[in-house]
Amino acid sequence: MIATLPEALATAVEAEVAEHDPAAIRTAAAALSEAYRGQSTIACTLSPVERAAYLAVRFPSTFASAAAVWSELANVCDLSHVRTALDVGAGPGTASLAAYSVLPNATFSLFERDSGWRQTAAKLATALEIESTFRVGALPGALTPHDIVVSAYALNELAEPERAKAIAALWPAARVALIVLEPGTPKGFAVCEMARTQALAAGAHAAAPCTHNDRCPMTTDDWCHRPVRVARSAIHRAAKLGSLAHEDEKFSYIVLTRDPPRRTAPARIVRKPIRNTGHVHIDLCNAGGLQRTTVTRRDKANYRGARDAEWGGVWPPDQTGG
Numbered sequence: 001m002i003a004t005l006p007e008a009l010a011t012a013v014e015a016e017v018a019e020h021d022p023a024a025i026r027t028a029a030a031a032l033s034e035a036y037r038g039q040s041t042i043a044c045t046l047s048p049v050e051r052a053a054y055l056a057v058r059f060p061s062t063f064a065s066a067a068a069v070w071s072e073l074a075n076v077c078d079l080s081h082v083r084t085a086l087d088v089g090a091g092p093g094t095a096s097l098a099a100y101s102v103l104p105n106a107t108f109s110l111f112e113r114d115s116g117w118r119q120t121a122a123k124l125a126t127a128l129e130i131e132s133t134f135r136v137g138a139l140p141g142a143l144t145p146h147d148i149v150v151s152a153y154a155l156n157e158l159a160e161p162e163r164a165k166a167i168a169a170l171w172p173a174a175r176v177a178l179i180v181l182e183p184g185t186p187k188g189f190a191v192c193e194m195a196r197t198q199a200l201a202a203g204a205h206a207a208a209p210c211t212h213n214d215r216c217p218m219t220t221d222d223w224c225h226r227p228v229r230v231a232r233s234a235i236h237r238a239a240k241l242g243s244l245a246h247e248d249e250k251f252s253y254i255v256l257t258r259d260p261p262r263r264t265a266p267a268r269i270v271r272k273p274i275r276n277t278g279h280v281h282i283d284l285c286n287a288g289g290l291q292r293t294t295v296t297r298r299d300k301a302n303y304r305g306a307r308d309a310e311w312g313g314v315w316p317p318d319q320t321g322g
């Protein structure tokens, strides 16, 4: 499946990007890519054209990964009573916007250090008819309790020891669940793992992608992440001078809940399944650690599921709707 922005949101993003010269967007997009590859630092306050470039080239991907994580949360947690969510390091409110179908009745509080995002965030929220308020503030600091706390692609931007302090403030503010979403890099995974360790020590349940509360078996040279395929819009292709119709966004995440997850799959698929003639190798993480299972054509009950199995999904596939 290829993720796309909801039409009304795509239109609002196009309108924001159209306010700037395409050449300036291309230059800003190239600078952003360099910064995200770690080759330069990310400014605390983006310029208007940098914000537009973010909307053109990064926003669709962070929206897609956040939407995938919200749907994991909806699988494991009853969200019918959720009314408030706090989006920490919100930028344009991407993670809140991505919850529009999962939490249609919630109010989102956006917490962000860069006040320049305020107007854009308001326009995008209006496009999706979600209720949100924007507050300028910088992590680390005490956070007001909300039903759900989400932080997407923000904590890795903090320097140590601020990052550790910021992570420590997230779980106490989450009444129902905490989501930490980061780039699918060793550093992004380390942030999620730190949030997991701290929250489990305080009584949380690791609800996704983990299928258990035991020690994470991923070591320093391995990291838990998964891809989501994202359509590249015309403005994305223009900003990057690229022609590919889609790209794969790799992300790491952790969903932590106060109550035990309502459904737990036996295992999570942690790498791309290897499909060969007559058999499929699937790499799994479960309470026993990391292990490979091989499903052959003779295993009629599981072979079809194995052929369709996806990196990031659960195994067996019918256990949590994954």
Ligand SMILES: C[S@@+](CC[C@H](N)C(=O)[O-])C[C@H]1O[C@@H](n2cnc3c(N)ncnc32)[C@H](O)[C@@H]1O
Pocket (backbone or CB within 6 Å): 044, 059, 062, 063, 088, 089, 090, 091, 092, 093, 094, 095, 111, 112, 113, 114, 137, 138, 139, 140, 151, 152, 153, 154, 157, 158
């Ligand atoms: C890569 S953007 C992600 C924006 C949005 N969450 C998304 O997923 O598209 C990171 C955001 O975190 C914000 N941020 C970074 N450090 C922060 C801090 N110490 N306090 C508050 N916001 C911060 C940045 O200003 C930026 O808007």
